[in-house]
Amino acid sequence: MVVAMIGGLLSPVRAQQPDDPAARLLARMPPAVRVGQLFLVTFPGTDVDELSAISTLIVEDHIGGVLLRSESGNIVNEGNTPAQVAALTNGLQRLAWEGSQTPLPAEEGEGAVLSPFVPLFIAVEQGGDGELYTAIISGTTPLPSPMALGATWNPAHAETVGAIVGEELSALGINLLLGPSLDVLDTPRPGSPADLGVRSFGGDPYWVGQMGVAFVRGVHTGSGGRTAVVPGHFPGLGAADRPLSEEVSTVQKSLEQLKQIELAPFFAVVSAEDPLAQADGLLVSHIRYRGFQGNIYASTKPVSFDPQALQQLMALPELAPWREAGGVAVADELGVRAVRRFYDPTEEVFNGLRIAREAFVAGNDLLILSHFAQTDDWESHIANVRAAVAFFREKYSSDPTFQVWVDEAVLRILRLKLRLYSTFTLNGTQVDVEAAVGVVGQHREEVALIARDAVTLLSPPSPELRPAPPAADERIVIFTDDRQVIPCADCAPVYVIPPTLLADTLVRLYGPQATLQVQPDRVSSFTFSELMDYLAALPAAPSAEVTPLPPHPVEVALQQADWVLFAMLDVTDQVEHSGAVRRFLAGQADLLQDKEVVVFAFGAPYYLDTTEIAKLSAYFGLYSHTEPFVEAAARALFDEFPFTGAPPVSVAGLSYNLLTQTQPDPAQIIEVFYEVVGNEQGEGGEETPQPTPQSREVHQGDTLQLWTNTIVDRNGHPVPDGTPVEFIFTYPQEGLEHTVQVTTRDGIAETTVTLDRVGQLQVSVRAEPVPRAIRLEMNIPEGAPAEIVAITPTP
Numbered sequence: 001m002v003v004a005m006i007g008g009l010l011s012p013v014r015a016q017q018p019d020d021p022a023a024r025l026l027a028r029m030p031p032a033v034r035v036g037q038l039f040l041v042t043f044p045g046t047d048v049d050e051l052s053a054i055s056t057l058i059v060e061d062h063i064g065g066v067l068l069r070s071e072s073g074n075i076v077n078e079g080n081t082p083a084q085v086a087a088l089t090n091g092l093q094r095l096a097w098e099g100s101q102t103p104l105p106a107e108e109g110e111g112a113v114l115s116p117f118v119p120l121f122i123a124v125e126q127g128g129d130g131e132l133y134t135a136i137i138s139g140t141t142p143l144p145s146p147m148a149l150g151a152t153w154n155p156a157h158a159e160t161v162g163a164i165v166g167e168e169l170s171a172l173g174i175n176l177l178l179g180p181s182l183d184v185l186d187t188p189r190p191g192s193p194a195d196l197g198v199r200s201f202g203g204d205p206y207w208v209g210q211m212g213v214a215f216v217r218g219v220h221t222g223s224g225g226r227t228a229v230v231p232g233h234f235p236g237l238g239a240a241d242r243p244l245s246e247e248v249s250t251v252q253k254s255l256e257q258l259k260q261i262e263l264a265p266f267f268a269v270v271s272a273e274d275p276l277a278q279a280d281g282l283l284v285s286h287i288r289y290r291g292f293q294g295n296i297y298a299s300t301k302p303v304s305f306d307p308q309a310l311q312q313l314m315a316l317p318e319l320a321p322w323r324e325a326g327g328v329a330v331a332d333e334l335g336v337r338a339v340r341r342f343y344d345p346t347e348e349v350f351n352g353l354r355i356a357r358e359a360f361v362a363g364n365d366l367l368i369l370s371h372f373a374q375t376d377d378w379e380s381h382i383a384n385v386r387a388a389v390a391f392f393r394e395k396y397s398s399d400p401t402f403q404v405w406v407d408e409a410v411l412r413i414l415r416l417k418l419r420l421y422s423t424f425t426l427n428g429t430q431v432d433v434e435a436a437v438g439v440v441g442q443h444r445e446e447v448a449l450i451a452r453d454a455v456t457l458l459s460p461p462s463p464e465l466r467p468a469p470p471a472a473d474e475r476i477v478i479f480t481d482d483r484q485v486i487p488c489a490d491c492a493p494v495y496v497i498p499p500t501l502l503a504d505t506l507v508r509l510y511g512p513q514a515t516l517q518v519q520p521d522r523v524s525s526f527t528f529s530e531l532m533d534y535l536a537a538l539p540a541a542p543s544a545e546v547t548p549l550p551p552h553p554v555e556v557a558l559q560q561a562d563w564v565l566f567a568m569l570d571v572t573d574q575v576e577h578s579g580a581v582r583r584f585l586a587g588q589a590d591l592l593q594d595k596e597v598v599v600f601a602f603g604a605p606y607y608l609d610t611t612e613i614a615k616l617s618a619y620f621g622l623y624s625h626t627e628p629f630v631e632a633a634a635r636a637l638f639d640e641f642p643f644t645g646a647p648p649v650s651v652a653g654l655s656y657n658l659l660t661q662t663q664p665d666p667a668q669i670i671e672v673f674y675e676v677v678g679n680e681q682g683e684g685g686e687e688t689p690q691p692t693p694q695s696r697e698v699h700q701g702d703t704l705q706l707w708t709n710t711i712v713d714r715n716g717h718p719v720p721d722g723t724p725v726e727f728i729f730t731y732p733q734e735g736l737e738h739t740v741q742v743t744t745r746d747g748i749a750e751t752t753v754t755l756d757r758v759g760q761l762q763v764s765v766r767a768e769p770v771p772r773a774i775r776l777e778m779n780i781p782e783g784a785p786a787e788i789v790a791i792t793p794t795p
Helices: 002-014 021-027 031-036 053-060 081-099 146-152 155-171 205-222 255-260 264-270 307-314 320-324 337-343 352-361 378-398 400-420 433-439 444-454 501-510 528-537 553-560 576-587 610-614 627-637
Strands: 039-041 065-067 121-124 176-181 228-232 249-252 281-284 287-290 328-331 366-369 456-459 476-480 523-527 563-568 596-601 618-621 672-681 687-691 703-708 724-731 736-743 750-754 759-767 770-780 787-790
Touching: 021 400, 031 378, 031 400, 039 378, 053 081, 053 378, 081 121, 081 433, 146 155, 146 205, 146 444, 155 176, 155 205, 155 433, 155 444, 176 205, 205 228, 205 264, 228 264, 228 400, 255 264, 328 400, 337 352, 352 366, 352 378, 352 400, 366 378, 378 400, 444 627, 476 501, 476 528, 501 523, 501 563, 501 627, 523 528, 523 553, 528 553, 528 576, 563 576, 563 627, 576 610, 672 770, 724 750, 736 750
Parallel strands: 039 065, 039 366, 065 121, 121 176, 176 228, 228 281, 249 287, 281 328, 328 366, 476 523, 476 563, 563 596, 596 618
Antiparallel strands: 456 618, 672 687, 672 703, 703 750, 724 736, 724 759, 759 770, 770 787
């Protein structure tokens, strides 16, 4: 049963064309080299000499790709990182070339042959928003988070950022991007360990898909087709209730429900009309579903290990053509704790051979072997990787069915690599280290413009209701979340937002060397930790017997302040001081009387509740904490630009429901336009509708093409594709009415009507909650031109 299903899943690539370069290349590859192509591995450090672990894996085990990570020590986010990474990728590709120069046993086991050189996949995760989710930080352009892009509601911005990523990665020799994330955050879970925060484009499947399509196109364009794109986390982690660092989530959803939300963005990136906008692969994640096939009591295995579930997904009509054309399925990290616990809940034994085999048998082509051991010990990881590769080599030689599966997967991999490098030569993989340094990090201005378009005035509801900017004689107190991260294995911790960055930015833009609107001695900065220390030191109740202590510096600053600003990230139990704003607003609101209180949300916008927001003078959504967004916050405080951003997710504290917001705006006027469609003979005698110039007279029997103007949602953006719209045709003299329901595409609804009777015809349009309205009135006489009047509503 399983064999038959997997054969069906992989069979499209069996039909090898005689002129297929990938098939010819495969025929020249010894078995050991074929098997090695299936693996994308992590390794420690930057050493690529002949005694290094990665040299062994590439030269002896013929590994087909590597995943570079800062925490693995591959990327040193200090000093001249672009040069370091470019030199590393050159060295890795050189190892692959050296491995091709060693004779290996031929497929039939007789003699020895040289394997053709096949470039490595060199992959990174470059998700944006600084050190938390981006591998290469130092020297590169500071990228916005996906949610910041979503808040602009402008796919062109996603394409711009994708192009920046593609240009910079390809200049550094990176040819595989694991991203972007296409997870749909339809129901935010603030405070949950599985909270996606700003790692999602948003909560609407259509808009997540639009952003994903644009981003993919940008990467391909920016890299000149030299960087492949593998969006994650198929089939979607938006509904997961726990992170993969804990265990595999089980989600109660049927396949039909998944198609409506989680899968929709993936459908968009595999079926985009523009080939440049199509994903090269999909990153298959570890998530289970209860009710997947209709039985609410049955659960799948994690999809990445379930042949039936993955085959059923890949056979969907939206995915099957992409898969048949060579789309690559990439199994997400096989050594994460969630996988280890699934295979051994006691976490005592790590069966890497079984894990790798079942991921491959499920239908994945490329397996990411990361954290591939019971512990974080690199020696055990390398040993387990080598054991898995050796196990696959043995299976290839002894199991004909397994051999077919391997060859089919390798064909997909080779075809993708051939799209990246038209010919496989060592020189073709080498990048100019000096030139790379000049290419990366040159796009801050583009990101600054995106940051301004993302800024959202969450509260008050209108800019006119917020206070005027600070005056020169007013005092400003700033509290900044002071959490730290380690940007690379041997790097010292750095602040996510440096504690004085917002203050320094205000002084730079509006201080003595600028507009004199801010006096440096009237701006003071504290961290969230200092604020929490002050709150913890407050006595539960005043007592006459206690000797008064000198006032806390925070208290003194607050008493003197005219403005209190909070630079806030996400709120999580894993960072104790992250809840400082909430705690302060709950217990010390009296200190804020007669002061302007502003919160800048540099993370997701949904961590404050209604009561907390009501205590603020202004609440801004920034969605990203990199320097361009901190500068955008400072400029927003001084009203330098209109606030055009809008939350791409629901925000309970504002009663902002994304489903409601993306419905048609009931205040808009939907117009209807028309043109006559003429019939001309097409091929084979079929009648083909042809648009006719508007000047043509309209008569009984003619067919009219009808379409609306762009229907917008409550945020002023085109409604999602698939929004239902009704065209209502009424013959009042006869008491007849006919309704045609269609759905929008790019915000526009279209239909046709044939004028098959004489008399009066009214054409109305309705898109709930926009009320029905007559938009065209026609008088259709017999044997004479019709009179058509467009009804213009009275303001």
